[in-house]
Each structure stands twice: as structure tokens, then as C-alpha cells.
């Protein structure tokens with residue numbers, strides 16, 4: 001048996017097995033499940049499929065499993081609860097995987113298993129059943145549209161670098177077909193029918209994990225600013241267990257690259273139970289979150305293979321701007337703001353490309369910072385989440401401890417850490433310029449090494465640091481797309497210079513499908 005997930009009642013199953021004289025060789029919950037299936041098979045004398053169905057009805061927890069039994073070597077049985085699972089339907093061959101990217105080289109025809117379903121594959125065909133009711137379920141075959149080139153490295157050393165460099169294209173894909181210049185309108189087919197319900201909502205919550213949570217935080221600033229309603233953002237792992245005020249007048253937006261993150265999925269289910277309208281901002285088409293939300297917007301960034309998320313983040317922020325504009329338009333937003341944001345959205349792909357074209361400046365800077373053990377990232381306003389994301393990228397892939405902070409909060413703690421051994425990355429924009437410059441001076445006075453990512457370029461900043469990365473200025477709601485890219489490149493280059501496994505950092509998973 002292959003198992004992804006957690007069998008929560010494995011201890012009681014293990015005890016039951018022990019009482020029958022069956023000892024497990026390992027401490028894994030996976031072994032308990034396979035031993036339990038084997039025990040029932042011998043005891044009940046049922047078919048393999050029926051035994052597995054029986055066993056799964058006793059299991060509490062999450063699983064995506066694939067099982068083979070030597071008595072029926074031509075049968076592959078797979079089942080899912082809480083963990084993603086799909087079947088690829090090829091020519092005289094079948095595949096079972098948790099994600100479509102490893103199998104699209106062989107087939108584009110995919111059957112997504114839903115919660116509590118079991119699939120039996122035999123040489124002459126397949127059948128899907130409901131584990132509890134044992135009814136046969138007729139499943140649609142979905143055609144996946146990824147190109148093979150999209151999941152190959154395309155000449156880059158790492159997927160992460162390829163994905164960073166794809167961002168002009170992926171941001172253009174997020175916008176494609178969704179901006180109508182002639183009518184100055186945003187069109188998002190995926191939420192169009194729900195616009196009034198969203199605008200009438202009493203609360204907007206946004207929930208996500210990891211990098212998607214950072215995009216969600218920026219999204220909350222955008223929606224609150226453009227719609228003038230309070231927007232709350234929360235880690236899905238907290239939201240799902242906390243007592244919230246979510247009700248049928250709430251909209252819960254969830255952001256997820258994979259569409260499979262267990263906590264985010266659980267957060268949506270909780271929101272739905274409370275009667276909220278759920279809206280997904282998701283990359284992987286057909287993923288669990290995209291299917292379980294009432295409505296949503298795909299970011300269309302293509303497969304993201306590098307564990308550290310890059311292109312998904314910039315596309316998520318882009319989509320938040322589109323959603324903000326679409327909704328604000330219905331609320332009669334100030335025309336000047338509307339037009340300036342529209343114009344900048346349209347220019348984003350070329351502006352992203354211009355930042356990427358200066359990628360070598362960042363690799364030069366990285367050489368000077370490989371041997372530090374700690375970093376601070378500071379930004380204000382929309383650049384605070386960028387500081388968080390910059391710090392996360394560095395710690396994920398280079399194993400250097402890094403913290404992101406709102407720049408003004410520095411004096412409430414982190415300033416105590418600043419000395420010659422503490423590089424500080426500042427993200428400087430026109431908004432709040434004077435204030436952040438005084439934070440830079442505070443760090444300089446204490447000997448901290450300074451790296452500046454800035455939309456401003458002037459002698460004053462040059463006096464403070466030799467390490468300045470300039471990015472073009474755009475509407476502040478979109479600015480983080482551009483300021484984030486040099487920080488992705490900084491983390492990438494430092495990690496490569498340190499010899500780290502950039503695409504598969506230790507202890508991390510691309511898609512966290514268990515709690």
C-alpha cells in the first residue's frame with residue numbers, strides 16, 4: 001500500500017491488531033492500515049476490494065491510498081478521504097497520482113476522485129464507488145491542458161529560477177481575457193454571478209497558508225482600500241479551529257496555489273457549514289479547493305514545481321487587483337484611481353520583465369551575503385507583506401534565519417539584534433518614504449548591513465547603501481508584484497551559492513495535504 005495522509009485512530013487499530021496477535025514492524029500509521037486490511041481479508045474472506053472498503057469504513061483520518069494484493073495482481077485499488085487523488089486514463093494503461101503534473105507526459109485524461117470514493121482499476125476498465133454506500137459513481141473525464149514544456153526546466157538550472165523568470169508571462173496569463181480596455185471593465189467569469197452577494201456581505205475573510213497567506217494579506221489591503229469594507233485575513237490553520245463570526249452574510253476567500261492544502265480546505269468546509277459564500281483563488285485546475293468553493297478565479301500560472309512558491313504569489317496579487325477593480329466598479333470607485341490601476345495592470349507583464357532583466361544585479365549582491373546567519377526584512381504598508389514573503393523565501397531555501405517585520409515595529413524588538421552581522425533588507429516606496437528612510441538611518445547607526453529594494457532612486461539612498469535594487473513605480477496596490485521579484489532572486493542566488501537543494505528544500509513539501 002502507498003499512503004498519503006494520517007490515520008488518526010491508528011493507535012486503537014494497532015491495539016485491536018495486537019489483541020489478535022499481529023505486531024507491526026514499524027511505528028507508522030501506514031503500516032497499521034495495511035496490516036488491518038490484511039487482517040480483515042483473512043478473517044472475513046471477502047474480495048480484496050470489499051475488504052478495503054470495509055477497512056476504510058473503520059478509519060478516522062485522512063488518506064489517499066493505492067493498494068495491491070498478490071492474490072489479485074491485475075487489480076489496483078485506490079481511495080481518497082482528505083488527501084488528493086486522481087486517475088490518469090491512458091491508452092491501455094492507467095495512472096494513479098495525487099497531482100496531474102507527474103502523469104501528463106502519458107495522458108491528459110484525468111478522473112478526479114472525490115472525498116470518500118474508491119476506484120478499482122482492472123485491465124478491462126475501471127469503476128468508481130462510494131466507500132460508505134458502495135454505490136457505483138459515474139465520473140467525468142477531464143482534459144488537462146498543461147504543455148509538457150511547462151513542467152520541464154526549459155534550460156534553467158532549477159524549476160524555481162524558471163518559475164521566477166516566467167513571471168512576465170504568468171502575470172499576463174492572469175490578466176488575459178479579463179481586462180476590457182475599450183469598456184474599461186474587468187471581466188471575471190468565475191465570480192460574475194456572485195458579485196452582488198459579495199458586495200452585500202457583512203464580512204470578508206481571507207484565509208490561506210504560507211506564501212499564499214502573504215498574498216492574502218496584500219489582498220486584504222487591496223479589498224479594504226478599494227471597497228471600503230473591513231477585510232480580515234487569517235491563517236487557515238487558525239481559522240478552522242477558532243470561534244469566528246462567520247455566517248451566511250460572510251464571504252470567505254481562500255488562496256491556494258495547489259488547491260489541496262489540508263488546512264485551507266478545512267477552512268472552506270467550516271465556512272460553508274456556517275453558510276458563508278466561499279470564493280477560491282487557485283492555480284491548479286480541478287483541485288479540491290477549486291471544486292469545493294462556490295465560485296472563484298483561477299490564476300492560470302501553470303504548474304509550479306519549485307517547493308518555494310514564486311510565480312503563484314505574483315499572480316495571486318494580480319488577481320486580487322482584478323477582483324478589487326471588478327467589485328469597486330460596481331461601487332462607483334473614484335474614476336481616477338480606477339483608470340490608473342487599470343492602466344498599470346495592463347503594463348504589468350512588461351514591467352515584470354524589466355525587473356527580471358536586471359536579475360544579474362541581484363546575483364552580484366547575493367555574493368556578499370552568503371555567510372550571514374540572520375537577516376531582517378523591513379517594509380511599511382503594502383511592503384510589509386513583501387518583507388514577510390522575502391524573509392520566508394530566504395529561510396525556506398537557504399536555511400538562513402530571516403524575519404519580516406513592519407519597519408516601524410523594529411524599535412519594539414528587532415532593533416536589539418542589529419549589529420555588523422545583521423543584514424537588513426528594506427523595501428522602499430514613495431508611500432511612507434520619509435519614515436522608512438529614518439528606519440534605514442537607525443539601522444545604519446547600529447552598524448547593520450543594508451540592502452535596499454526601491455522604487456525611488458536618489459543620492460540619499462545611495463549614501464545609505466551600495467546595494468540598491470531599483471524597480472519601476474506602479475500603483476501602490478500592484479507595487480508588491482514588482483518589489484517581491486528581487487527578493488525571490490536574492491533568496492535563490494544565496495541558496496545556490498550555499499549549495500542548497502533549491503527546488504526541494506529539506507523538510508518542506510510543495511503541497512501540505514495533512515495537518
Ligand code: UD1
Nearest residue numbers: 188189190191280281282285289290293294295296297298
Ligand atoms: C473560463 C475557462 C477559460 C476560458 C474562459 C472563457 C477554465 C478553467 N477556465 O475562464 O479556459 O477561456 O472561461 O470564458 O475552464 N472556480 C471555482 N473556484 C476556484 C477557481 C475557479 O469555483 O477556486 C470556478 C469559477 O467559478 C468558474 C470556473 O471555475 O466557474 C473557471 O474559473 P476561471 O478559469 O477563473 O474562469 P474564467 O476566467 O471565466
Ligand code: BG6
Nearest residue numbers: 209210211212256257258261309
Ligand atoms: C507549502 C508550500 O508550505 O504550502 C508553500 O511549500 C505554500 O510554498 C504553502 O505557500 C501553501 O500552499 P498552497 O498550495 O495552499 O498555496
